[in-house]
Amino acid sequence: MSGNLHQAGVRFLRLLGRHAEPIMDAYLSGSVADQALEPAVEERLVKDGILYRPEPGADLHLRRAVRALLEEALRDDRNRQIDANTGSALATFKTLAAHYKEARHQGDYAAADAYLGELREHVYAFGETLGHGIRVLWSRINNEFGYVGTLNAKIRENELAQSQVSELLAGLELISFEELAETAGDLRELRRLLVTSLQRTVSACSQELSVVQGRLLELLGRFRQIRGRTRLLKGWLLHMEQQPDYRVGNHAAQPQVPQLFNQAPAILAAAAADVHNPLQEAVLLALVAQARSLQPAERLSQAPGEAGEFVLGAAEDFEVVANPIRVAVEAYFCRVIDSGERLSALEYRAQHDLPWEAESWLYQVIGGYEGLPEEQKECFELAPDGEHHSLYSGNFIIRDVKLCLIL
């Protein structure tokens, strides 16, 4: 008989292997359409219990057992099912133990051995299932429920996991070792299986489960904190929208100032350099060297530029007039750099009595800003002042521009 079983099993596994493609398709997409399979193959797979049709007219789905096998082998996150049915496992243990005892009593050692083997298989499988359940929980904790998108979904997943942990723990509590010891009686093999080995498994599992539970609670706390913060922000905005004239009460004036608002202001100013300290000489020298290299390049290159102009003019009577308006624009930019403040172009023009018309002056300033090299342009910000045209949309009339330094 076992030879038959063996052959049938091998045939089944071969069948799985031969149709690996449609099976994996069904696993990934949830179902496989009728048209995708040849009728003979489909019939075969359905007959051997790999695929089934949940209701007439529906597509074919994978059987739960095959799906579980794949989930386990692929360590798939979607696998959330945990078998917490300790009661039926215990009942099986007891039944098999009774069979074994009876067979021994009657002297039928072959049957007793067979029962013992079966019992052993069940006890090990029980431990395996528990271990698997815990592994599944850990894998979910370790990626922080990353397989669902929103925070609320994560909180729900976490609650599901917690209920599973509680169920598992409740299941473990069902196991009464006294009762099992009684069942085992003085049979050495049974005792070893039902008491020693099972106890070891159960205590290891319950220890690990309590760690899992702790981690789950911690995660839940964190999720809730994050959600609480989001809600605080949104709530604050709503509150300010509904009551725009709301003012916070002066909590700093209470006799006992909350520590949150007791914050001393800065009192430390920068210390000055000590030029008489020989130890700092190297550092100071380096600073001085840096200070020189920070001077704008134009100021250094200006002197040779002027000299060249003078020589050329004398020799050939050739006029290279530096455009005065451009020079004025440069002076305006330098002024902004020196003061570091926002400066209106028209105000500057009025202050310095510049002879050009307002419009051409503004054009020149804007042109001067646009003409700067990219890296210098980043240091300035040109903010136009003006309004949209009252009739024609898309037209922006610039009345004035303001230049400021952003560093």
Add this chain to the structure above:
Amino acid sequence: MLSTRGQVIERLLRGEFICRTSDEDAWRFLKTPANREQVDDYLATLNRMVAAVGGSGEGDVFFCAYRQLGEDERGVLGQQFRDVCAALSPLVEWLVLVQEAGAQDAPLTEGSALRLNELQSIVEDTPAFREQLARISHYRLFGSTSASVDGQIKQVFKKLCELGYLVRPNPDKQIYLGTGKLDYLYEVIRFIDESEGLDLEGRAEGAGQGSLL
């Protein structure tokens, strides 16, 4: 070179917040009770002490507080409190903008990274965010007068770095990290919420459900 203790005291006296992100060494130093006591003793001469906010977890943030409060100190604290309250709305709006633009579940907190370029491109592509940013950047706290998204967002980030809410670990990259001061901000809002009974969380939850209906 200063010892860690010196550095910690210097930072505290400069009015800075010390958290894990802004200065991990100093933060670890203060986490040790004995070290914190030493710093406290030193600061006692200046009528100051080390204060911490943020529960017992990893999220502690340290700053310098007055030890005893006289009239002058109260005046300073009152002004500070008014500043904090005035800054709340702009900061909250900005945090919500960042969270919504990034389509994230969690608001910005200590240690979370923020890429200016990514945020900018999202804001530029979405008119609603553009409007929000324009409104936020024109608050007095940020004080931008720029009309372009680029100018506005840079000004906001610059200001946030100055205020200590963000740090920029690498000056060559436009990647910013939130500091513990953000956590402090949440604590302030929570405190106001609790002490004035505003029920902000309940309100937000109710609104969320209302919009679903």
